[in-house]
Amino acid sequence: MELFKNTNFDFLGKKWPFIIASLILTVAGLGSIAMKHGLKYGIDFKGGALMRVKFASEPPVDKIRASMKGDVSVTNIYGGGAQNEVEIGTELADERQLAKNRADMETALFTAFGQPNSGKVDFNNASQQTIAGALREPLAGANIAMTDQQLQDLAANLTSYRDKQAGGLVTNFNQLASVPGVNSSVLGVIQNQFYLAPFHVLQTEMVGPKVGADLRNKAILATLYALAGMLVYIAFRFEWIYGLGAVIAVFHDTIITIGLFSIFNEEVSMTVIAALLTLVGYSMNDTIVIFDRIRENLKMSRREPLDVVMNKAINQTLSRTVMTSGLTFLTVIALFVFGGPVLHGFSFALLCGIIVGTYSSVFVASPIVLFWHNYADQRRPKGGSGAPVAAAPAARPEPVRKAPSRAAK
Numbered sequence: 001m002e003l004f005k006n007t008n009f010d011f012l013g014k015k016w017p018f019i020i021a022s023l024i025l026t027v028a029g030l031g032s033i034a035m036k037h038g039l040k041y042g043i044d045f046k047g048g049a050l051m052r053v054k055f056a057s058e059p060p061v062d063k064i065r066a067s068m069k070g071d072v073s074v075t076n077i078y079g080g081g082a083q084n085e086v087e088i089g090t091e092l093a094d095e096r097q098l099a100k101n102r103a104d105m106e107t108a109l110f111t112a113f114g115q116p117n118s119g120k121v122d123f124n125n126a127s128q129q130t131i132a133g134a135l136r137e138p139l140a141g142a143n144i145a146m147t148d149q150q151l152q153d154l155a156a157n158l159t160s161y162r163d164k165q166a167g168g169l170v171t172n173f174n175q176l177a178s179v180p181g182v183n184s185s186v187l188g189v190i191q192n193q194f195y196l197a198p199f200h201v202l203q204t205e206m207v208g209p210k211v212g213a214d215l216r217n218k219a220i221l222a223t224l225y226a227l228a229g230m231l232v233y234i235a236f237r238f239e240w241i242y243g244l245g246a247v248i249a250v251f252h253d254t255i256i257t258i259g260l261f262s263i264f265n266e267e268v269s270m271t272v273i274a275a276l277l278t279l280v281g282y283s284m285n286d287t288i289v290i291f292d293r294i295r296e297n298l299k300m301s302r303r304e305p306l307d308v309v310m311n312k313a314i315n316q317t318l319s320r321t322v323m324t325s326g327l328t329f330l331t332v333i334a335l336f337v338f339g340g341p342v343l344h345g346f347s348f349a350l351l352c353g354i355i356v357g358t359y360s361s362v363f364v365a366s367p368i369v370l371f372w373h374n375y376a377d378q379r380r381p382k383g384g385s386g387a388p389v390a391a392a393p394a395a396r397p398e399p400v401r402k403a404p405s406r407a408a409k
Contacts, residue, residue: 007315011362012307012370018363022252025356029259039262042269042345044207045216048091051105052077052203056171059086067112069104077341083167085202087341106201114197123194124162124169125201131155131194138189154181158190168200219273226280227251238291245368246287249360253283257352266348275349282328283357286321287365293317294366306373310366325358 033039043050053059064086065074077085088105106125114122121134132155139146146154161179162170173191176182182190207215227247235243254276261268293313301309332354335347 005319007318008311009315009318010311011314012311012367015363015367018359019367022256022356022360022364025256025259026252029256029262032259032262036262039258039268040265041216042267042272043089043205044270045213045219045268046091047207047213048089049105050205051088051201053086053088053109054168054200054202055084055086056169056198057084059084061086063112064088064109067108069108109199109201110197113199114195120195121193122197123158123190124197124199126159126194128152128155128159131158134193135189138193139186142185142189144185144189150181154186157181162200168202170196172196215270219270222273223254223276223280226277230280230284234288234291238295241369241372242291245365245372246284246291248368249287249365250280250283250357252364253279253353253357253360256356257349260352261345261349264348267345269345271343271346272349275346275353279350279353279357283353283360286324286358287361289320290314290317290361290366291369294369307370310370314362314366321358321361325354329354 059076061074061076065072068074068088068090073087073089075087075089077087090105110122121130123131126134132151135155136151139151157179158176161176162168166175170176173187173194173196176190177184177187227250230250231243231247233243234246257276257279258268260266261272266272290313293316294310297309297313297316298306301312329351332347332350335343336351339347
């Protein structure tokens with residue numbers, strides 16, 4: 001399927017606006033990183049604790065931040081089915097503070113939003129074993145006979161209802177009347193032993209600073225190794241200048257994408273590194289397709305100037321580029337809008353990378369090759385008139401056949 005047939009756009013003639021835009025984005029991104037003293041790393045890179053909490057109503061962000069000690073980030077979560085949820089993150093400088101830090105965060109939440117009467121247990125954040133233990137003696141005191149297995153089943157039914165049907169947050173004890181094993185007597189005991197905190201801790205992640213630094217270093221090395229491997233492959237498959245042009249274009253895509261993360265204050269995590277590596281492969285594949293078509297055209301059009309051959313190759317692959325990038329872009333937009341906070345960084349990186357990577361294959365990688373060949377031709381002694389023509393990469397010239405002399409005839 002071809003969207004464009006027999007097009008003849010002068011892509012290389014319009015390269016300078018895109019090159020200038022790339023320079024502006026690169027300088028703006030690096031400037032933002034320098035002004036902010038580095039990127040905004042996620043918990044998995046910088047180390048610390050990250051707690052995701054759901055509230056019964058609109059989260060009081062200022063009160064949450066005021067209740068925590070130290071440098072704490074509190075972020076509202078939108079999209080992906082999230083409702084009245086926040087992420088609370090703290091940094092750690094000592095591995096030994098991990099467990100204490102998590103306990104301090106939970107204590108601060110319970111102090112700020114918990115029940116003043118400490119004699120009751122918070123139902124919304126209690127485990128199955130805690131619920132069973134809190135009900136054992138009160139049920140016996142209320143003459144409600146239950147075996148140990150029945151008590152465990154009751155606790156399992158209560159936590160299952162809370163986590164699956166109530167979304168982790170029960171706002172009224174009467175909601176528990178429909179739980180199997182709960183009658184009016186059992187419900188009365190539950191009301192006497194528990195209270196309903198207006199929040200529920202959905203998830204807690206903890207990463208030590210040393211582990212985070214190790215992950216960050218390995219992520220950088222993985223990206224550099226990928227670029228080096230691709231440079232070697234393309235230099236072997238085409239010419240070294242083609243490999244260098246492709247790697248510079250991919251490096252350009254990565255730098256601009258990371259700069260946009262700094263400009264928009266987005267968090268860099270392991271999922272973002274996965275997106276960047278995906279972007280490296282995606283952009284490189286697009287560049288190789290164009291380079292391969294340039295090589296084929298050079299074999300058939302040896303006497304045409306290189307810029308004409310390159311423009312022809314880009315026009316011939318235009319339909320493929322638009323269809324591949326366009327369909328991928330639509331998928332990434334869906335991930336960005338509906339993917340929720342877990343996929344936000346991943347989809348944002350791909351969203352920026354697809355746009356930058358698509359035009360870099362045309363307006364960055366190809367001009368680098370063209371510039372080098374023009375530079376090399378200017379330094380090469382000219383044996384005759386006319387514009388120099390670049391040879392096809394990795395292609396052996398055919399021997400020149402001499403016309404038979406008249407004597408031979």
